Amino acid sequence: MPEITPDFLLYGFIWYVAFLFSTTCHEAAHALVAKRGGDETASEGGQVSLNPIPHIRREPFGMVLVPLLSYFINQSMIGWASAPFDPAWERRYPRRAGWMALAGPAANFTLMILAVIGLRVGMSTGLLGRDPTTGRPGIAFVVLIVFFSLNLLLGTFNLLPVPPLDGSTGIMIFMSESTAQKYLNWLRGNSYAMLGLLVGLVFFNRVYQYIEAFASNILLRGHF
16 A cells, blocks of 8 residues: 555545546536437436536446545556446447447547647646746646546547447447448347457557557657
8 A cells, every 4th residue: 555645645636536527528428429319318317417426326436436446556547437328229320329439538538638738838838837946746737647648548448449448339430330230239249348348458558658658749749
């Protein structure tokens, strides 16, 4: 267990707020696009909302317990959430379901870009910087870096085309309706969720450092 210091608690608070808000935006985007595509399931559950409470009620372990425990154990924050949908709607409109799936990662990448804008503007204007006495980065800088890092990770990971991640459904937007129907029958007719998640985690652990380095170099180069 790490030493419980004021800095440890402060950074944990920042990470959790970022996780809660980012995950809420991710699921709210799923719910909104599903609603616009004709599926009111998540909307009726109150999930077309940036209020985290409906999302926490649906996944209290993934939204509260696991993220906090993971931070206290190894200073990282993992967790999950979900938005309900009508399987019959998904089968009738597989391409709409594909757009619904991609809406979540799109929300994460939007938050990431907003964080990049804040960092670039803040560093260029001198509004963000280090404490002249301690040399430590300011709170605003830390918050923006956390939002950048967390949403890059969430968006990229969820795009992997393996079940149960969003990318496994999102690829249907590139298929014809008939092909998407066949693919969906195969996808939902097999229990690949645990295997897919394991494969996704192994692959992601091997390549993500390069993705993060590339994104940081392209988006933040010259500002740090």
